[in-house]
Amino acid sequence: MGTREAAFLLGICCQRVRSLLAQGRIKGAFKKKGFWQIPVYGKRKMPIVIPGKRGPKGVWCHRRRENPTKIHVNQHFIKANGKMIKTYPEMTPEQLIPVISLKQTNRNDMGYQMEISGPCRIVYKPDEPLPCGAHLWIETYEPVKFLDTKFNPCTARLSYKDAEEMWLNYIAKTSRDTNLATG
Structure with missing residues (x-):
C-alpha cells in the first residue's frame, strides 16, 4: 500500500x-x-x-473505518443559488453556496465538485433517510478529493459551518434588498 x-x-x-x-x-x-x-x-x-x-x-x-463516506446534494442550497443567480446575474460561481456535502465520521464538509478515485455506490433509501434528511446519496470507502469551480483542489473544501454562514449572509442580503425595494 x-x-x-x-x-x-x-x-x-x-x-x-x-x-x-x-x-x-x-x-x-x-x-x-x-x-x-x-x-x-x-x-x-x-x-x-x-x-x-x-x-x-x-x-x-x-x-x-466501518461506516462509508456519504456524499449528497443539498436541495435547499441549490434553490438558494438559483434565486441568487436570478437576482444578481453578475455573480461568479465562487460566490455561490457550495451544494455538495461530504459526511465522513464526525466531519461534514461542503464543496462544488468532488472526485472519487475508486469504487462507490449510489444509495436510495426513502424509508431510512440520513440524519440530514437525504434520501439519495453516494457511499464510498475511497478518498474523496475536493475541487473548486476552477478545478483547484486547494481552496475547495468548506466546513459546514462556513457554508451555513454563506447561507445566512444570503438570507440577510435578500431580506435587506426586499426591505429597500418595499420601503
Whole structure:
C-alpha cells in the first residue's frame, strides 16, 4: 500500500504519513523503486504507527473505518443559488453556496465538485433517510478529493459551518434588498 492509502486508513494527510515514514515510525515500511510500500497488520489490515518518545500523543485512527463516506446534494442550497443567480446575474460561481456535502465520521464538509478515485455506490433509501434528511446519496470507502469551480483542489473544501454562514449572509442580503425595494 502507498502513502495515499495509508493516509486514508489512518485518517491523516499524506504529508503527515511521509513525515512519519522519514522518522521511521511506520512499522515495516520500505521503499521500492522510489515509492513507499507500507505493510498492513492484524485482522483489521491497518498500518502500525510507532508512537513518538516526546511531545503530545499523536492522533490517528487505530481501527479501519466501518461506516462509508456519504456524499449528497443539498436541495435547499441549490434553490438558494438559483434565486441568487436570478437576482444578481453578475455573480461568479465562487460566490455561490457550495451544494455538495461530504459526511465522513464526525466531519461534514461542503464543496462544488468532488472526485472519487475508486469504487462507490449510489444509495436510495426513502424509508431510512440520513440524519440530514437525504434520501439519495453516494457511499464510498475511497478518498474523496475536493475541487473548486476552477478545478483547484486547494481552496475547495468548506466546513459546514462556513457554508451555513454563506447561507445566512444570503438570507440577510435578500431580506435587506426586499426591505429597500418595499420601503
